Amino acid sequence: MLAGRAGLRLNTHYLSKFLAARFLGYLLFAAVAWELGALVSLPPAPRMLLFGVIHVALAGVLLWYAYTAGHICAQLCSGSELVSIGVTRKRGMSGAAVLGFLTGLSLCPPFVAAGVRAAELGSVAAALLFFAVFFIGTSVWFVPFVGLGCVTRNEGVITVARMAMVLIALYYAYLGFAMLLGRKVYGY
């Protein structure tokens, strides 16, 4: 959102897509967690592999945005065919939706804890409801982000956002590849 040049209305649209896809990711996780008796109970190797792929994909998406946002800055007039967050391409999902879906599946300690809780619930409906409420609780923090478009009139803000995207993407890539290689990713 920082790297784009969208106004309040368009950012609300992007955020809606992002959150909808994230919600989908949450529900999917809840269903899988319940159905399989909790995803966390998967053998460590396939679990690491799955989340490794998700992290690498997330890093790839972030790098792609950082790159395309640069093109848009450089070629404002001819930039319509290039991708920015939220613009639906001819053959694929919008970027905001992809990011939302991937963050909806990313593994963090509270998310794992919620997954374990969902796995313990009596029915799939209860697990889905639990994750729906979990989603609402964690989505409140995204709301102020719709206002970010207002500060992107400044070229510096866009550059900062692109650079930060690259750094965060590198971190996700490190996590992803470390998981794929079966290495420890946290701690000493």
Add this chain to the structure above:
Amino acid sequence: MATKAQILKANKAAPRTIGRSLLLTSPIALWSLLMFANPQRQSNRSLQIASVITSVFMIALFFKMMRTGSTYRWRRWFFVGLGILFPVGFIHNVMVMRGTMGIPIEEMIAGRTPFCYLPIPLLILPAAFTKTLVFPGSILPGGGMSGAGMAAMAGLWLAITLVIGKGWCSYACFFGGIEEGMAAVPTRAKLRKIDPRWRYGPWAVLLAMVLLSLALFEPAYCMWLCPFKAVSEYVAARNTVGMVQNGIFVVLFAGLVIALPLLTKKRTQCAFFCPFGAFQSIFNKTSVFDVKIDRTRCSPCVLCKTACPTMSLTDESIARGETLMSCMKCGACVDACPKDAAVWHIKGTEVGIKPERARLMFLYGAWAMAIVFGGSIIAEGLATILHIFV
């Protein structure tokens, strides 16, 4: 045709008399003597000698500033000395206390790690959301290996920052001196064309590190990107993670603190990378001191722009008569200006009216703090070296 040096000499004001310079130095001399006449130092002979040398050094530099009217070239001696002697004292302390520069996880969990000011911005969001400090140091005075806990360090930082703003990065930071020394080595920059967009680097690192610190619940910059871990307290690598982290520290240090300053004659780590510097820029808005370009005197020859070690002057900012908010108040532009158009300024006053008074007021504050903060670090480092001989 007159050379740059001749132009400078012709246009600069005549030096002050020795008597007047001594008079202006006397408050700082008194302050310095009071600071270094600590009875606790009397028991340690090498520290005693180091304190005397440091005190004389700081007084002499201030005297030269008063006598010549030049700020940058004398401040640089202090700053480079601070940058070199900080690792000397720090590594010595760590080796004595722990026997290794590598910090094991047990030490971190126990909070036996000195608190540095760099993670201050990284602590804010996790603390706001969870009321927890993610840095594993002690919050109590005396906590941490250096004897300075988080509260003491944060308090000192806030006091200095409110007065001199981003001047912290030129008068108090114990990391910037090494690269400033490196930048001073070559006579000419080999790499002159630098994309100005790199100036946004510190803000990007700040944004990324603040978000990652919140997400990972750890001081992400200290864990992953601090170049100065290479010369202070690296990670005790017991697995791949530690190896990767240490590798990043060494590469960043070699690139940003050694190689690039040598090639560009700029403080590349400070200008293009340091997230604390970006955070500190915000406080340039609260500080009453800044550097302005007096448009009535400016040619513009852009010598100030070339001299600025952090690229805080652009053609546009010169036209507006101001520096960018990343200005570290080092005084390089003021010294470089042949027309005395780059001037020290107190906010709310007219630009170019008694700029020397603004310079004096700024320098008294900045140098007094430099003596307290940097001076004690220089003395510690010097004492470590003297300890070999005394």
